[in-house]
Amino acid sequence: xxxxxxxxxGPVGAGKSTFIRSVSEIEVVDTDRRATDExxxxxxxxxxxxxxxxxxxxxxxxxxxxxxxxxxxxxxxWDILIRKAHxxxxxxxxxxxxxxxxxxxxxxxxxxxxxxxxxxxLTHTDxxxxxxxxxxxxxxxxxxxxxxxxxxxxxxxxxxxVAQAVLTLVQHLMMSQSCLV
Amino acid sequence: MAMxxxxxxxxxxxxxxxxxxxxxxGLLTIRASHETSQPxxxxxxxxxxxxxxxxxxxxxxxxxxxxxxxxxxxGEQSKPLLVEALQSDRPLGLHLKVKGSLTAxxxxxxxxxxxxxxxxxxxxxxxxxxxxxxxVHLPVSEMxxxxxxxTEVTLEGLRALRDWxxxxxxxxxxxxxxxxxxxxxxxxHINQMERQIWxxxxxxxxxxxxxxxxxxxxxxxxxxxxRLILVGxxxxxxxxxxxxxxxLTGDLSHELSTASSQQISHSFLQNLMGFLSGRxxxxxx
Numbered sequence: 001x002x003x004x005x006x007x008x009x010g011p012v013g014a015g016k017s018t019f020i021r022s023v024s025e026i027e028v029v030d031t032d033r034r035a036t037d038e039x040x041x042x043x044x045x046x047x048x049x050x051x052x053x054x055x056x057x058x059x060x061x062x063x064x065x066x067x068x069x070x071x072x073x074x075x076x077x078w079d080i081l082i083r084k085a086h087x088x089x090x091x092x093x094x095x096x097x098x099x100x101x102x103x104x105x106x107x108x109x110x111x112x113x114x115x116x117x118x119x120x121x122l123t124h125t126d127x128x129x130x131x132x133x134x135x136x137x138x139x140x141x142x143x144x145x146x147x148x149x150x151x152x153x154x155x156x157x158x159x160x161x162v163a164q165a166v167l168t169l170v171q172h173l174m175m176s177q178s179c180l181v
Numbered sequence: 182m183a184m185x186x187x188x189x190x191x192x193x194x195x196x197x198x199x200x201x202x203x204x205x206x207g208l209l210t211i212r213a214s215h216e217t218s219q220p221x222x223x224x225x226x227x228x229x230x231x232x233x234x235x236x237x238x239x240x241x242x243x244x245x246x247x248x249x250x251x252x253x254x255x256g257e258q259s260k261p262l263l264v265e266a267l268q269s270d271r272p273l274g275l276h277l278k279v280k281g282s283l284t285a286x287x288x289x290x291x292x293x294x295x296x297x298x299x300x301x302x303x304x305x306x307x308x309x310x311x312x313x314x315x316x317v318h319l320p321v322s323e324m325x326x327x328x329x330x331x332t333e334v335t336l337e338g339l340r341a342l343r344d345w346x347x348x349x350x351x352x353x354x355x356x357x358x359x360x361x362x363x364x365x366x367x368x369x370h371i372n373q374m375e376r377q378i379w380x381x382x383x384x385x386x387x388x389x390x391x392x393x394x395x396x397x398x399x400x401x402x403x404x405x406x407x408r409l410i411l412v413g414x415x416x417x418x419x420x421x422x423x424x425x426x427x428x429l430t431g432d433l434s435h436e437l438s439t440a441s442s443q444q445i446s447h448s449f450l451q452n453l454m455g456f457l458s459g460r461x462x463x464x465x466x
Binding site (some may be wrong): 007058061074078079080081084086097098105108112131132135138152159160163 | 446
């Protein structure tokens with residue numbers, strides 16, 4: 001089985017869980033609950049919390065989607081997730097400037113640990129207080145604008161919008177891999 | 182789309198960094214007060230290509246003229262000159278200097294009072310609102326012709342700040358380390374303590390270690406680090422705060438922690454793209 005691991009990260013409220021739920025073919029697994037099942041209870045455990053979704057598109061091919069833990073501290077699970085990711089998407093709610101600072105910290109954390117290709121997904125861009133794309137990317141530290149990774153506008157509640165975002169990320173990954181050859 | 186929000190969400194220092202980096206031109210309006218019980222005051226700061234060109238607490242285009250009048254720098258015979266200057270398209274201060282009515286030193290002093298002193302005071306406001314409007318007409322009547330670099334103003338404003346409570350949630354984590362984003366800090370007028378922190382960032386130490394090394398409180402080191410981050414000299418790199426001392430439970434966690442990082446095959450990506458394309462089209466209809 002060949003598996004691609006895609007990490008969905010971003011501040012609380014950016015739409016990570018909804019994003020995974022919209023595209024996953026299985027019921028999204030909240031590992032917090034999973035770790036408290038009977039089998040897990042028999043073993044010494046470290047409870048971790050992240051969303052997991054899957055998209056099976058061939059007998060031996062699957063896309064696994066992992067949402068980063070919800071808390072603001074960077075624990076070991078973040079470290080494992082990013083190190084194992086083939087690519088990741090940073091979701092940012094365009095109408096919540098108070099979270100841009102944290103989104104920027106996430107980016108620095110990720111970049112320090114991984115060279116995996118990434119894109120930015122802007123959510124809630126239809127809100128009246130939403131900031132424009134150029135200003136948000138500058139607030140995230142991408143300046144000059146040419147240094148910015150691909151950006152997609154995402155409606156995390158709509159399957160086609162999420163599929164388009166994942167498609168953009170896969171195309172970006174493909175280009176990155178061909179550059180390495 | 183206007184850029185607006187609360188200063189507690191996006192601080193003045195962050196706004197200034199954004200203005201400078203994005204080379205914005207327009208008017209930043211701040212509505213704030215020193216005390217929560219006091220009525221909000223309006224402040225206006227004009228930017229041209231990312232630089233601060235004027236500031237005022239009024240919008241009647243008379244702020245700079247009032248400052249000049251208060252200092253009695255223009256005699257009665259110069260009054261017509263002021264009227265002429267207000268009708269020209271050249272910055273008022275520059276116009277008066279060219280005409281010999283103001284000296285370069287007077288102009289600098291005016292700019293310091295109008296911009297530096299006024300803007301630096303806004304950093305002390307605990308709460309307020311901001312909005313930025315691009316494509317506005319720059320008021321030459323409020324301009325001296327001099328400019329200030331926003332990050333330099335930030336450095337000065339934050340150095341003078343005594344109460345950091347409004348910015349507490351913005352400060353870098355004590356367990357984070359700093360990395361230098363540039364090898365050259367000479368373009369910034371940083372003080373000795375700021376330089377020391379900048380030097381220590383090269384050794385990739387955490388803020389806590391820096392505080393011990395410099396025998397300073399962690400709060401002070403966080404505040405200095407925040408200033409250096411805002412002017413673009415360093416970047417905060419959060420560290421992992423806790424490592425598991427017990428095995429991860431559940432199939433998923435175990436599978437993830439033992440997964441290989443092998444590159445994805447070209448055929449896999451092609452198939453996935455085909456699948457996703459079909460999905461977007463199928464769902465769209």
